[in-house]
Amino acid sequence: MKHLSTRFKCTALAALAVMSLASCSSSSKDNGDGFRVAYIARAQSDSFAAWLANEMKAEAGKYQDIKLDIFDGQASDDVENTQIENAVANNYDAIIVQANNNEAQLPYIQRSVDAGIVTITTNPRVDGVNGASSIDANPYDQGAIVAKVALDRIPQNAKVVVLNGPPGNFHSTNRRNAWKTEFFDKRPDVTILDENTANWNKDEAMKLMEDWSLAHPHIDAIVSMNDNMASGALEAIKGRNGFDGIQAYGVDGTPEATMLIEQGTMTATALQNAQELAKLNMKAAHDLLTGAETTVDLKVGNPLITKDNAGEYIDLYKGAGLIK
Template sequence: MKRFLVVFLLVCLAGFQLFAGGQKQEDDGVYKVAYIARAQADSFAAWLANSVVEEAEKYPDVEVKVFDGQASDDKVNSLIENAIVNQFDAIIIQPNNGESQRPYAEKVVDAGIICITTNARISGIAGASSVDADPFEQAAVQARTALKQVPKGANVVVLNGPPGNFHADARRESWENEFFAKRPDVTIVGEQIANWNKDEAMSLMEDWVQANDRIDAIISMNDNMAAGALEIVKDNSKFSNILSYGVDGTAEAVLLIKDGLMTSTTLQSAYALAENLLSVSHKLLTGQEEQLDVDIDCPMVNKDNVDQYIEMHKRAGAL
């Protein structure tokens, strides 16, 4: 009986050690971070996701896994729930629609998991952190410039991001306050939601070109939609002098500016966002900080300085 008890205890001890060793091996001293992108088909979202993965290589104790939300609230929310179930140490959420993702981000916090929202942040979640830029100022940089550049009595078209998205709504509000309210002579001959999507913008621009003999400017809430609209008119001599404004400073946009096809954009550097996302994540994971909110700068990119941003993308391997 005593011998059986000793053997039983040894087996239990071995099992405990095996379990403990398995946990240690599974964790391996590495923090698991889930990065949930709103849509990899979106050029900026893809740029940001890739930058996050590259930046994570500088942190040997951090492992990032990227998940594609496919521009669907249901998909993004499902991915957040799965990341909670799989007990990631931190979950970074790039919302498709901030208010739709809010209750799921709150679930992350309630589960005791580090929650960071980015591009765009979901504000007002107790215990959550964020890394973002000021979308009102991003658009204002363009709108203030457009005040002087858009001709008197101009016809313009406006391409909006998804409704309810913090960046989409704030950028449109900025254009209203900083440009349209000050230029009552300007007529909006077309305005639609294109969901940050190049193909949707192309389709809308095709309709607007057919309906209007003159369009003087494309006012877009991001570069991807602006690039789509420009694709439609690039070989049409009637629109050879069209102005075009965006936000993001993507590799495609800086080349369009260099070629004289796009007027300007505001840099929303995915590299800077990624750098801050990993820095914030690491500080939170290691207990150096409990909560952080960080904003990056939003400089103008135009024909006068575009070469430095082309070089930026070349150094990062994007061009």
């Protein structure tokens, strides 16, 4: 398992090697050489964000008139906001933003729209921006489809821990709302031993789980708002007595999580298909830039992944080169 986890980490880091952290030099709008598109990615430490950034690069390569530059937001509102400002100042034809915190990025995204730049928010969408397009999933549905599986699998009078994404993040908030409505409200017998924010980050989740496992010698399940945090929590208790058979739930359907599910280490997740998101984002950017569309508002699906069908998704990831 350690080998698989390390191999996935290397793949994700290699995927993110395409990211440029430097500011771009100023240039004019499309001059016949094609459209310049900036993608502001949330964080290279997030395995799903790494996957999506890699797919964005691959999909952009299919358009001869698009040049895509990818920037790493480093899970920092300040960094992301500065990168959006720089992209506006450097006259990009389109800017695609994967927000770290919706409220924090909203005014900067609005400035992009107000500057006449094609602007798309994705994973998550940012509501309240006038004139922006969006490509996203429905985070409530993502959380709900996994929570409904847990209704029958988490045992009576279970004790669980909960890992949340960044405060104010549209996906984290709505996935957690789904768990409340679809699971915790229906299972009052279940006790939440501890709950905290790990910011989608695997290392932060590991640290929290290390502390929780010392404070609570028995935990029945890990409820996580994404796969990256769930896998970190599982890594923290790997091989430790008293945690055999612990259940773990996430969202994203990352290659690592899918392998963990196939092996029986993780219980369930909902796929957020980075390939589909990237395809729709690049098509939307191209359609908006060429005038084929004026606004785009699309959502991708969220199929459930369990041990019963994990093999299908592993084949998908092998075909994409994400699992060797």
